[in-house]
Amino acid sequence: MKKKLNHKVIENLSIKDKPYKVHDTDTKGLFVLVHPNGSKYFRVNYTFNKIQKTLGLGVFPHVALTDARLKVAEIRSQLANEVDPSAERKKTNNATTKQIRNTFKKVALEWLELKSNAWKPDYTKDVLKSLESNVFPFIGDTAINKIDSIKLTEVLKTIENRGSYEILKKVRQRCNGIFIYAKVKQLIKTNPCEGQELLLKDNESDKSFNSIDVKELPALVKAIRTTSMEPTTKAGLLIALYTFLRTSEIRFARWDEINFDHRQWLIPAKRMKMGRDHIVPLSKQTIQVLKDLHPYTGHYPFVFASRHRPDTQPFSENAMLYALYRMGYRGKHTVHGFRHLATTILNELGFDRRHVEKQMSHQIKNKTEKRYNRAEFIHDRTIMMQEYADFVDRADGSNIVPIGHKKIK
Known part of the structure; x- marks a missing residue:
């Protein structure tokens, strides 16, 4: 794909399932590589000694288009002098590497190794992946004592601009832990993560709970069922719709956790946020979704x-x-x-709050309630989950009745 690039054009490039390139019509060899996570990288193709090579120029918008074009001009100048830009960069990088010992990535991995002693393996993997995807590409190779609040804000703003507010909150907290660790080790004098929450949009982390109105539910269900996507993605969204489980609980589901005969899904404690086994009664709709997916992934461990x-x-x-x-x-x-949608609907339909909280696998802080919550309420939750699935399939908002009234069957 070729386009006359400018800041607005690059900013509006859409996100796709696979990485794709957009070549600049005004600068020979220059293109933008757009990743599925929304990151946009400047690259340049050039030929040296009849061999085609590609060189990275930085990440948009941290590197502006004008700067990327200037770098291309420098590369063309090196080629004119019979200098391989790639080899020249390696020399520079090697010299810089010798000077920089405590990069952000190196310190972050030390911190992670220390913290992982008290964490579950899956959680440690999630923390590492969040840093690899959202932080390391931008400041991973930067000396940790060279990272100021402005540079860190740019990294966090990149996440915020994607609308990934839940990830933003987690990454900010993890960066704070890394910088505190670095400060204790006397690698830095100040923590650039302090006060970052003041520079980000107020309460934006709550947008991870964005939820449509009940009356919009039929349109969403139709969109999920009719939009072309991977079978696993479609099934995952339908499972989220009918069971309102957390993303990680759905994502790491294994076929040996599903009991089709008893119509139950047993999620082990190690995968639950609250650290306890969680039984999920499965509605007829959920069972059908899993059966439809089985031919695709049934011969693999993960659903x-x-x-x-x-x-x-x-x-x-x-x-x-x-x-x-x-x-x-x-x-x-x-x-x-x-989850937010299900909580609202189930409470408005008048279901027992204890059953709803148990199904949500929420932590109960009240000691008296906690004793009662030890009961699994399997029978009641099975009825509740089937009624909820039936509600979802016919919901337009008109079938919600006030608490205390008879629920529509």
């Missing part, structure tokens, strides 16, 4: 197996979220929004 590495990992963390974006629900509804 939502990755297309690229189905034997060893599930689909990506943002697969369902990006699918919602593509359906037009960016800023309107998230995967976590299914």
Whole structure:
């Protein structure tokens, strides 16, 4: 794809399932590589000694288009003098590497190794992946004592601009922990993460709970069922719709956790936020979704197996979220929004709050309630989950009745 690039054009480049290139019509060899996570990288193709090579020029918008074009001009100048820009950069990088010992990435990995002793393996992996995807590409190779609040704000703003507010909150907290660790080790004098929450949009982290109105539910269900997407992604969204589980709980589901005969899903404690086993009664609709998916992934461990590495990992963390974006629900509804929607509907339908809280696997802080909450309420929750699934299939908002009234069957 070729376009006359400018700041606005690059800013508006859409996100797709796979990386794609947009070549600049005004600068020979220059192109933007757009990744599925929204990152946009400047690259340049050139030929040296009849061999075509590609060189990175930086990440948009941290590197402006004008700067990228200037770098291309420098590369053309080096080529004119029979200098390989790639080899020249390696020399510079090697010299810089010798000077820089404590990069952000190196210190972050030290911090992670220390903290992982008290964490579950899956959580440690999630923390590392969040840093690899959102922080390391921007400041991973920068000396930690050279990172100021302005540079860190740019990194966090990149996440905020994608609308990934829940990830933003987690990444900010993890960066803060890394910088505190660096400060204790006397690698830095000040923590650039202090006060970052004041520079980000107020309460934007709550947007991870964005949820549509009940009356918009039929349109969302129709969009999920009719939009073309990977079978695992479609099934994942339907499972989120009917079970309102967290993304990680759905994503790492394994076929050996599903009991089709008893219509139950047992999620082990190690995968639950509250650290306890969680039984999920499965409605007829949920069972059907799983049966429809089984021919695709039933011979792999993960229910939502990755297309690229189905034997060893599930689909990506943002697969369902990006699918919602593509359906037009960016800023309107998230995967976590299914939980908010379910809580609202179940409470308005008059279901026992204890049953709702148990199904949500929420932490009960009240000691008296906690004793009662030890009961699984399987029978009641089974009825509740089937009624909720039936409600979802016919919901237009008119079938909500006030608490205390008879629920529609």
